[in-house]
Structures are given as C-alpha cells and as structure tokens.
Amino acid sequence: MKNKVNGISRGRADRVFDWLDYALLTLAFLLVAYPLYFVVIASVSDPVAVYEGRVILYPIRPTLEGYARIFSYESLFTGYRNTLIYTMVGTAINVVMTVTAGYALSRKELVGRNVMMMGVMFTMIFSGGMIPNYLLVRDLNLYNTMWALILPGAVSTWNLIVCRTFFQQTIPDELKEAAELDGCGDASFFLRIVLPVSSAIIAVMVLFYAVSHWNSYYNALLYLTSTSKYPLQLVLRNILIVNTLDDMVNDVATQAAQQRMGDLIKYGMIIVSSLPLLILYPFLQKYFVQGVMIGAIKG
Amino acid sequence: MSEGKKNLGAVGVEIRDLVKTFPAYGQKNGEVFAANHVSLSVEPGEMVTLLGPSGCGKTTLLRMVAGFLMPSSGEIRIGDREVTRIPPNKRNVGMMFQSYALFPHMTVYDNVAYGLKLKHMGKPEIRDRVRAILQLMQIEEYASRFPNEISGGQQQRVALARAVVTEPSVLLFDEPLSNLDAKLREYMREELRKIQKRVGITSLYVTHDQSDAMAISDKVIFMRSGTIEQTGTAMEIYARPRNQFVAGFIGKANFVRPDAVHSVSGGQAEITLLGRRMTIGASEECGSEKSCVVMIRPEDVKISAEGAFRARILSKAYFGQYIRHSLEIGGCEIEQMDFTQSNAALQEGDEITVSFVTDSLRLLPGEDKMEI
Numbered sequence: 001m002k003n004k005v006n007g008i009s010r011g012r013a014d015r016v017f018d019w020l021d022y023a024l025l026t027l028a029f030l031l032v033a034y035p036l037y038f039v040v041i042a043s044v045s046d047p048v049a050v051y052e053g054r055v056i057l058y059p060i061r062p063t064l065e066g067y068a069r070i071f072s073y074e075s076l077f078t079g080y081r082n083t084l085i086y087t088m089v090g091t092a093i094n095v096v097m098t099v100t101a102g103y104a105l106s107r108k109e110l111v112g113r114n115v116m117m118m119g120v121m122f123t124m125i126f127s128g129g130m131i132p133n134y135l136l137v138r139d140l141n142l143y144n145t146m147w148a149l150i151l152p153g154a155v156s157t158w159n160l161i162v163c164r165t166f167f168q169q170t171i172p173d174e175l176k177e178a179a180e181l182d183g184c185g186d187a188s189f190f191l192r193i194v195l196p197v198s199s200a201i202i203a204v205m206v207l208f209y210a211v212s213h214w215n216s217y218y219n220a221l222l223y224l225t226s227t228s229k230y231p232l233q234l235v236l237r238n239i240l241i242v243n244t245l246d247d248m249v250n251d252v253a254t255q256a257a258q259q260r261m262g263d264l265i266k267y268g269m270i271i272v273s274s275l276p277l278l279i280l281y282p283f284l285q286k287y288f289v290q291g292v293m294i295g296a297i298k299g
Numbered sequence: 300m301s302e303g304k305k306n307l308g309a310v311g312v313e314i315r316d317l318v319k320t321f322p323a324y325g326q327k328n329g330e331v332f333a334a335n336h337v338s339l340s341v342e343p344g345e346m347v348t349l350l351g352p353s354g355c356g357k358t359t360l361l362r363m364v365a366g367f368l369m370p371s372s373g374e375i376r377i378g379d380r381e382v383t384r385i386p387p388n389k390r391n392v393g394m395m396f397q398s399y400a401l402f403p404h405m406t407v408y409d410n411v412a413y414g415l416k417l418k419h420m421g422k423p424e425i426r427d428r429v430r431a432i433l434q435l436m437q438i439e440e441y442a443s444r445f446p447n448e449i450s451g452g453q454q455q456r457v458a459l460a461r462a463v464v465t466e467p468s469v470l471l472f473d474e475p476l477s478n479l480d481a482k483l484r485e486y487m488r489e490e491l492r493k494i495q496k497r498v499g500i501t502s503l504y505v506t507h508d509q510s511d512a513m514a515i516s517d518k519v520i521f522m523r524s525g526t527i528e529q530t531g532t533a534m535e536i537y538a539r540p541r542n543q544f545v546a547g548f549i550g551k552a553n554f555v556r557p558d559a560v561h562s563v564s565g566g567q568a569e570i571t572l573l574g575r576r577m578t579i580g581a582s583e584e585c586g587s588e589k590s591c592v593v594m595i596r597p598e599d600v601k602i603s604a605e606g607a608f609r610a611r612i613l614s615k616a617y618f619g620q621y622i623r624h625s626l627e628i629g630g631c632e633i634e635q636m637d638f639t640q641s642n643a644a645l646q647e648g649d650e651i652t653v654s655f656v657t658d659s660l661r662l663l664p665g666e667d668k669m670e671i
Contacts, residue, residue, distance in 0.1 A: 172398060172400065174396040174397070174398050174400040175400050175402070177365070177367055177387070177394070177396070177400070178394070178396060178400035178401075178402075178461075179402075179413075180367075180386075180387050180388060181365070181387050181388060181392065181393065181394055181414070182388065182413055182414035182417050182465070183388040183414065183417040183418065184388075184413075184417060188417075193402055193404075196404040197402070197403050197404050
C-alpha cells in the first residue's frame with residue numbers, strides 16, 4: 001500500500017483505514033466469488049467427494065460425467081435454440097417498443113404525457129395477477145405459442161422509466177431545435193440524431209431484456225404445453241426432475257448414486273445455463289452499471 | 300454604421316407589438332407577460348443585442364423570432380416576409396445556441412454539412428461550401444474530429460459555421476459565450492464580431508452580460524419584465540441611462556440621493572448634492588416631484604487636492620488596471636476607480652478631497668427596490 005499519495009505522506013489513521021478497506025472489500029469479493037467458484041469445481045468433481053464436503057478449493061477426482069449426462073439429452077439443444085430465438089426476437093421487440101415509447105414520453109411537447117405516464121406507472125404498482133393474465137393470453141390465442149412469452153411483457157415499466165429519464169437528461173431541447181432549423185422532422189431527428197447518441201441506453205436495454213428472457217421459465221411453464229417449444233431453463237428443470245424421479249424406482253445403493261449424480265447434474269446445469277451470460281457480462285458490465293445509475297438519479 | 304451593411308443581400312428584422320404570455324402558476328386565469336407589446340427593428344447587416352437580467356423575456360423574444368415559440372399576438376417580419384406563423388426551417392434563420400448543440404456523433408465536417416444535406420444539395424457543392432466556411436472560421440484542420448475532441452472555442456466556431464453555412468437571412472445568438480472562461484470569452488466575442496462583419500449577416504444577440512453587449516453590438520436593446528426599457532448604442536446607454544435600473548445594470552455606478560432638486564428642464568437639472576449646488580444632465584423622465592437619484596460612475600470620482608468634497612478611505616483594493624477605493628463622503632459610501640494609479644500611496648483611513656466630473660453625473664428616476 002502506498003505511503004504517499006500525490007507526494008503527501010499518509011498518517012497512521014489513514015493507513016489503518018486503507019487496510020480495513022482492503023480487508024472488507026476482499027471479504028465481500030470472496031463472499032460473492034466463492035459460491036460461483038464452488039459451483040464450477042463441484043460440477044467437475046467426483047460427486048462422492050462433493051457429497052462428503054471434501055471439495056473446497058479445487059476439484060477432487062475430476063470428472064465430466066455430469067456434463068456428459070446433461071448433453072446426452074437432445075432436448076437440451078432444442079431448449080438452447082428456443083431460448084436463443086425467444087431472447088433475440090423478444091429483446092428486439094422490447095427494445096424497439098421501450099426506446100420509442102421512452103423517447104416520446106421524454107418530450108415536453110407530447111400532449112397528455114403525464115397522464116400516459118401515470119397510466120404506465122399504475123401497471124407497475126397494480127397488476128391483474130396470474131389467472132387474469134393466463135385468461136388473457138388464452139383468449140388472444142397466444143397460448144402454446146412463442147408470442148405468449150414475448151408480447152405480454154413487451155414493455156417493462158421500470159425499463160421505460162429508465163429510458164425516458166435517459167432521454168430527458170441527454171437529449172437537450174437545443175439539439176432538437178438545432179436539427180429543426182436545419183429542416184429535420186421528428187422521425188428523422190429520432191432516427192438520425194437520437195438513436196446514434198443513445199447507444200448506451202440501447203445497450204442497457206438489450207442487456208436488461210436479454211438477461212430477463214434468458215433466465216425466464218415461469219411464463220413458459222404457464223403458457224407452453226408442447227415440449228418442443230420449451231426454453232432452456234424449463235428443459236434443465238425437467239432434466240433435474242427426471243433424475244430425481246428415478247430415485248423412487250431404484251434400490252437404496254442405486255438411489256444414493258442417483259442422488260449424487262443429481263447433485264452433479266445440478267451444478268453442471270448452473271454452468272450450462274449461465275455460461276453464455278457469464279461470458280458476455282464483462283463486455284456489457286459498464287452498460288449495466290450505467291443503466292442502474294440512470295434509474296437511480298431521477299425517476 | 301457597421302461594415303455589415305456592405306452585404307447587399309442582408310435583410311432586416313421587424314417585430315411589431317409582440318406579446319407572449321404564459322400561465323402564472325398558482326393563479327387561476329393568471330398570466331405572466333414574457334413579452335409585453337414589444338416592437339423593435341434590426342437594420343440589414345446590423346448586430347443588435349437584447350440585454351437584460353434573467354427572466355426579462357429576451358430569450359423568449361429570440362425563440363419567437365426563430366419560430367420555436369408562437370407569440371400570443373403581434374407580428375414578426377424578416378425582410379419583406381411575415382414569418383410569425385411559419386415553422387423554424389422555413390424562416391431561413393440560423394441560430395447559435397448557448398450549449399452549441401453540436402451533434403456529438405458527427406464529425407465537425409458532418410455537423411456543418413448536415414443542414415445542406417437536408418436541403419438535398421449535391422455532394423460537390425456541399426463539400427465546397429463546408430470547406431469554405433471551415434476555412435473562414437479557421438477550423439479546417441479539425442474537420443474530421445468529433446465535438447468532444449476539440450476545445451470549447453473550437454466548438455463555438457463549429458456552431459457558428461453550422462449556423463451560417465446555409466446562408467440564413469438572420470443569425471440568432473442565444474448567449475453563446477456564457478460557457479467560456481473569461482479570457483476565451485473576450486477573445487471569442489472579438490472573433491464573433493469580426494466574422495459577423497465579414498459575412499455581413501443581420502444578427503440578433505441575446506446576453507445578460509453587459510460587456511458582451513457593449514463589445515459587439517451596433518445597437519443595444521435593454522429589456523426588463525417583458526418590455527423594452529431603452530434602445531441605443533452601448534455608449535448612449537452607458538452615458539445616458541434612462542433610469543437607475545439600467546444604469547446599475549450597465550457598468551458600475553454609485554447612486555446618491557440629492558439634497559434638493561431645484562429644477563429639471565431640457566435634459567438639465569439644477570440640484571444640490573452633498574451640500575454643493577450644481578447643474579448636471581437629467582433623464583427626461585425626471586420631474587422635480589419624482590424620487591430621483593444622482594448616478595456617479597466610479598471613474599468620474601477624482602481624487603485631487605483641489606477637490607470640493609472631503610472624503611475618508613474606507614477600503615482599498617488593487618485590480619492591476621486600477622485601484623478601487625471605497626470612500627465615505629458626507630455620510631454616503633461611494634466607490635471610486637483610480638485608473639491613473641497616481642494615488643497608490645493612499646491607505647485606509649486617510650482623509651482626502653475628491654471632485655466629480657459633473658458632465659458625467661446624471662439625475663435619474665430612482666428605483667424603490669434598488670439599494671442606494
């Protein structure tokens with residue numbers, strides 16, 4: 001640790017504070033990072049060693065048996081494909097609708113924007129609930145279609161507020177007026193000026209929505225009946241259930257082995273389902289932080 | 300008059316009886332006048348400044364000329380065309396904004412070319428015009444840079460280039476120097492003035508900074524509470540302000556209540572000030588029955604052994620170009636600026652004598668709310 005900052009010596013109290021700072025931050029880092037690390041080493045360790053609690057710092061008797069079992073299910077690849085489609089189509093629709101609505105609601109000249117905003121906010125606080133939503137999806141003939149997972153949540157109120165706030169803060173009236181003097185209309189201003197300078201919020205929206213689509217399984221559970229349309233999370237859940245159900249029909253020794261294999265599969269599944277996002281996250285992290293801060297500054 | 304008049308293509312601006320009201324918050328059916336029956340004219344090629352304190356309506360007036368705000372009533376003419384209800388892009392005006400409003404994702408070249416592209420001009424013509432204007436503004440070497448890669452002064456030149464490249468009839472300036480530091484501000488206002496004269500474009504400039512107004516304008520229009528308080532050259536307004544408010548806003552001034560006003564006529568007043576009878580200039584609105592004050596500019600207080608008024612130095616401050624003394628004269632505190640610095644040896648508490656340049660003193664209608 002530096003004893004001088006900008007050439008100025010640090011006092012004893014400052015140094016103690018620095019050490020405490022580092023100690024607390026290291027502890028916080030370990031609390032967050034170790035569970036993730038444990039999942040990785042547990043997914044490639046001998047299930048018996050994991051079960052006995054001997055896997056702490058590194059894998060014991062490394063094995064890829066869990067992954068082999070997971071990838072032996074063909075439905076896994078269907079799930080991956082479905083999730084990719086739902087995530088890409090859903091995110092595209094989400095971002096287009098949220099960004100256009102957020103921009104419109106950010107403009108002072110939009111007549112009745114406060115009333116509209118109140119209407120939008122109302123839906124954030126009060127919702128119809130699961131059964132009315134289910135009935136609505138069914139009556140709209142969206143049941144057991146991909147659109148049941150995409151259209152009901154096409155615009156997230158929270159993301160809309162974040163978007164609107166971003167536009168209010170970053171697109172000054174003067175920019176619009178300057179473009180207007182040059183003969184730029186509303187649509188042209190939005191497409192040629194606003195969108196290019198709003199890459200940060202678009203990235204934030206893509207990240208928020210894509211993560212939400214990738215992880216979502218509850219709507220699929222409610223609205224999808226055909227297994228060929230299941231997203232990855234639902235497929236993984238089914239794989240886990242299948243491995244647990246097998247326990248009931250086997251003898252005790254086999255049951256114990258099944259149980260340990262179930263644990264191995266569980267750890268493997270966490271990696272399989274979150275690896276794509278974990279790989280992408282470091283590249284998108286700055287946008288994620290930015291998005292959270294936009295919401296935090298002004299509602 | 301200005302060299303701008305040499306531009307034969309320049310047109311004038313005329314504003315007739317313009318009114319703009321906004322609803323008053325907290326008052327049912329209440330209205331606030333941002334512009335209250337304002338009439339003014341800007342001659343072709345002239346640089347006119349709208350000067351006044353915050354909230355006086357000068358920016359509202361400018362935005363109405365640009366077409367961003369619709370007046371409640373009245374008429375705006377650019378040249379021989381009435382433009383009151385015409386959208387901004389059809390008025391053929393250019394505008395330089397306080398924040399410059401440059402498009403951050405476009406290069407300097409693209410920022411300047413944007414308006415020409417929207418006019419569907421051919422590429423070679425756009426290139427020639429943009430190059431010419433960048434050369435005029437001395438920023439051609441920054442053509443491929445983005446706005447965040449150039450300095451504030453350079454950004455300002457880009458904003459000006461973008462405003463004039465479409466060859467507007469009128470150029471509007473909305474406090475374009477307010478984001479610059481003092482030194483750059485001084486330099487840029489000289490540059491702005493030079494370029495405006497070179498292009499010869501009719502210009503309307505809004506500022507609350509009296510130095511900007513005095514340095515660059517052919518004519519200054521002083522506004523207050525939505526109305527025009529006084530119109531004239533910077534020198535006229537400085538030397539012969541209409542009232543105490545204008546005098547206090549433009550430059551520094553001491554205001555002293557006269558002991559007596561004996562007569563006011565023909566722009567002259569016979570008064571007794573600090574026990575001495577004298578004749579000074581007077582505002583036409585000054586009647587003997589009205590509450591009046593005498594304006595004494597700090598540079599018009601002279602320290603001299605033959606001075607008629609006894610004074611005591613309360614404080615002294617050195618500003619490089621001048622020394623400022625705060626003096627107590629006959630119970631009044633009066634500021635004095637000594638540009639000759641011939642009395643540098645004087646100290647706080649010293650007893651001295653001073654005289655006033657009586658030709659420069661002026662009797663003005665007083666302000667109830669202003670401190671005397």
